[in-house]
Amino acid sequence: MASFSSLGIGLGGNVDVNGLIKASVDAVKLPITKTGGLQQQAALTKAKVSAFGQFKSMVSTLSDSLGKLTSVTGWNGVSATSSKSDQVSVSAVGGASPTSFSVQVQNLAKAQSSISASLQPAKEPVGAGTLKLEVGAWAGTPKTFTAGTAKAVNIDVSATDTLADIAGKINGSGANVTATILNDASGERLMLRSKTTGEAAGYQLSVTDADGTQGDSTGLSRLVTGSTTEFALNANATVNGIAVTSATDVFADTVAGVTFTAKSTTTDPITITVAKDNSAVKANVQAFVTAYNALNSALNDATAYDQSTKSGALLQGDSSAITLQNTLRMALQSVIGNGALRNLSDIGVVVDGGTGNTTPNGSLRLDATKFDKAMADPDAVKAFFRGPDDGTPTDGFAEKFKGVTTKLLDSGGFFATKAKTYDDALKRNAQDTETITDRADRMQKNLTDRYTALDTKMAGLNALNSYISQQVTTWNKSR
Template identity: 25%
Template sequence: MATAITAPTYDPVTTSQGLADQYVLARQQILNAQTSAASATAKALTELGSAMTTFQGTLASLTGLNKSVFTQSAVYSDAGFGSATASASAAAGSYSFFVKQLASASQVSYTGLGDNAGVGGALKIKLGGASAFEVDLAAADSDANGILSTRELAAAINGAADNKSLVTASIVTTGSTSELVLTAKNTGASNRITIDTSGVTGPSSLAAANADPARVRELVIAQDAEIRIGSETGTPIIQASNTFTAIDGVKMTFTKAHAAGSAPLTVTVGTDTAATTANVQAFVDAYNKLKAVLNKLTDAGDPSKGAAGGAFAHDGGIRALNDRLVSLLRPAAGGDTLAAYGIIATKEGTLELRSDRLQAQLARNPNGLDKLIGSSSASAPSGIAASLDGFLKSWSNATSGQILKRKDANTTLQKTIEDRQAALEVQHEAAYQRYLKQFTALATLQNSMTNNLSMFDAIFGNDKD
């Protein structure tokens, strides 16, 4: 009997796949690592850019044009007379005013109006005796039925090209007739409403009403506001608006007038400690959020504990950015410091606010805080805010910043890695096909030999004569 030959059993496809994988394994591992690093970099750059933009937005809201961290308030001795606000430049102190009268907006009505046929020409609306705008009455007949209704008249006044909401017209219907009510947008004697119907043609009930003093009523008389400095007999200040800026840096709005013989209103201007503290805390919180992102992205990690480092753990440029932010909090010249106002640096590089120290320093030097922090306004940059904003713009600028440049470079790198991956896959496929061809031929040969062995065994086996 022939000796049996036991050949190894294998699948050419599986064997070829495994050998092809081994053929490209080292290069595939390198590409995998590069792909992972590039993806982490792209995500980290987006996170960093977002953190910078958020911080710059907070800076703008706190220190932008006409804004400041230091806040003052203007408080009325009687809140029933209105309210006031004070800018950081307002001089602290108490001021007295007697509100003699409030400004009012003109409101006039024309009674006994009806719908009229054949009305045309131009209706002139006047403010303070001067023509404000004209209304084309022929065009006011919106349904073109030859009759100008009172509602069409009101709509034409409101829709006049030059009206621009200076005067609002409305209709009040009383029985078989209507009343046209005109209301001025702005207060003051210079905005008293009158109409000129000399240019109106046809049988106009409005023209007839305007010519009859009994049918024209001033519902609200237009008048200027008048306040007196110090007392009822003090120096008068007269203007069309109820909002006054008689005190530098203070805006006062009055909603009530004094009765004759009443005590004047006191306006007290001083530091708004609560608002200032809230602004400083907002600055501290915004900076800490940015710093937390930078600290995370540049963290070295701890391999002994299996803690991976940040995406920029070995990036000198990002670490320099992190360090530069800390240095910008320290003014180059002498004078007040953030620490003097209770803004203290921690060992992690973040900030914390000690409100008691802030309040004590504000009492000693209230204007020093704004001078120190300054403004991020593009028109008048100053102080720490300008330094921080200017430096961050070199990174966050949407057209030329470092983050954009880094993103572009990283995108190019990712495209290169994709090309290398595609080339490696071609090599893998070529190796697979080569191995498959070889092992398929080997399997075929093995099967042939096995078949021959079986044939020999059948012919020459011991059980044959």
Template identity: 35%
Template sequence: MTISSPGIGSNGLDVNAIVTKLVAVESQPITLLQSKSSKIQSTISSWGSLKSQLSTLQDAAASLLDKSTWAARTVSSSNSSAVAATVTSGALAGNYSVSVSQLAQSQTNSSASVTAGSAIGSAGRLDIQLGQWSGSTFTGGSAAAISVAVNATDTLTDIANRINNSKAGINASVVTSGGQDKLIVRGANTGASNGFQIQAFDDTGTAITDGSTGVGKLAYANHGSGIVGMGLSQAAKDSAATVDGVAVSSSTNQITGAVSGLTLNLQQVTTSPATVSVVADTATPTSKVNAFATAYNQLVSSIRTLTKYDPATKAAAALQGDSTATGLQTALRQIITGAGPSGGTYSRLSEVGLETQQDGTLKVNSTKLSAAMANSSNLEALFAANGGSSADNGIARRVRDFAMAANGTGGNVSSRTTNLQTALTRNNADITKMQDRIAVVQARLYKQYNTLDTNLTSLNSLSSLVTQQITTWNKSSS
């Protein structure tokens, strides 16, 4: 009789199928561990999202602690074409009467006309020095004069280029009209102290006192008998104005320091005073209060979504039942709905327009908030007071400190995330160990069933041999 069994002998034993099914049974714990890893990773991602939103809320709260938020100012002018202005945080609010009697200007000189493109005709040099004129008397500044060489063959254009390259504090150009050239020189800066003197010298170094010929035409200096050389088109002057009747001046057309934090930009002489108004900037703190409410609402909404249970689908969100998440929500709600620092005009956020809704979010009542902005110092105190203790601190300061602590090293959020990372690492290590064990089991099963397949083949061969022998014996007996 032949020894037979499905898949045995010459039909072959399906070792792969057998081992695969056995390994699948052994691997069921790995599937459970992998599912656990996915859940932990999802929880870590959820906490990462909350941590980011908590940081956003911290930043929004911190911006309400910034003094510049509440000290912001705006400025306007009743005659901006004559007097414009800029303002910095903390400038004293008020209306200022500004009259402009003179604009700052730079000194400008022009030479006598010469034939266009003709040479100056004599060699020498021009010594240029910055300083201040008082009538026909010049007082040099602290900087030494700068010398510009003049060749007899130089045209006015050559000389203008050399002056510009000398960096002497004046700018030169040539104006051509009707076949005639004129050298125009201007001070690089406005202001009475930025006037200039140009002394001419011949090629022996002797001062030229005759301003009618050669290099002398390009002088502008007083040699005792009056100013010689170029004509004066415009004298260097400071700007002059009055602010609330007080005289002020500047070497430029910008007046600073007359009113702390206010810069006046003078653009025209006025015939009647311009009113410059500095008022509190409510747009900046309003936008930051709104940003604070938005950041808080995003965080609260996320916590609510991540901790909910959907009875219809019987599905729990990633942080459903997570006491750290619900504790975070409770703590924030207590800060937001709690009383502000004692002794202030405003005691709760609802009084200034941040009203708590049924779902825990904040709704900004713009009418209330706008009214509170008129009393910005008390509104600032509600948000930013620094009383030294949580109860005496402003609400934004409490929120910032809470968020900073929760996200900081050892804080609730950071600790929760760290613990989850540790759990994930441990779980993944268990998966690796299990996979290593399964690999050993798989190798052993392959060896066993391959051996069984070989043995069955041998037994079938022996069975065939025995059957043949029995048949032979039966024939012999007959």
């Protein structure tokens, strides 16, 4: 609002014009600023948007937990153990068949390595030419090299390149080897090692020497002549006496669904055991209980009424929040089939009874003793949650409940509809606020203009009155 520091001179100098204008403008803005007005309505709506956004996230978490109970892999958990895990470790994927077998490791996988003869003097140029690195396999006695499908890598060496320069070029070439320098009492040596293990990942280094003589002990040929090589090996083991091999120390799917890793050679058989693991099922059921309780607690808090303060929480009495809570509680009461396990209580998921004077709030609790007893027949518990294997996607408890959460989360479902309702309300609120604010701004400008004009007029009249008074006084004195 504009300041009228000099306004009011014509009105007598003691008129609070600013106060008069502010009072009029505030009266126009009252629908925005009053208790329960547009400003508070917008804040309340935004708080509800945040609350339902939290509920949506929790329903999504609940839906995910139900997904684990409907998934086949959620019921096919297995444990895999090794009698000597420091020598052979093991893991298994869900659904792997329970089994037991013995493993003996004859040798671990090894990468090919080689070292050149000593080059003297050290740190001097080696000689110009081209190095050629090929990836492939060595076999037979004596060893013969068979190149693989990978393209050979050619490395140009200049007349000024030292052994360190050559090692750097090899490492930067993208070849499947690493190069390092060994310094000993006799000079420098080039050490190469394949980046991967296994017989198929061997390599061959050959030289085209610029001096025109290949295979001698001068120039670039010195990197090959007199070098020694340790050839690559596959890891070799036996499973129940049957020979198996792997390019690495990891034997994946040698036994279906099972991966065992050789850590050292063995002298005695290592026993690998794969068994059903019901702890994963229990963890998934507990995850469902935890997710449901978090959502139920949030809904309880948001719809609560405090008798001591006679005040309600944000969504106390809100029909949408109550509908959501009732929908979820009805889903909990689903009765499944005609078997021994027909509801959650039968598998050990019970409503918490509260303590003392506390009444049940709808929270769930997993009775471990009752659950473990039900899991004596894991197929029956599985059928309760998933339905029979030849049934429909809505035969099991988890499948039915997940159907409820899916509808709530759908693009046209409960939360989407609620979000649109609140969005429309906020847009209307913003429009109404803008309309009233514009009206108040126009009133302020109008009143300012009118008071300014009145003040100017009154200032002129006051000046005229002062002049007339002066003239009368002068005339009286002249008589």
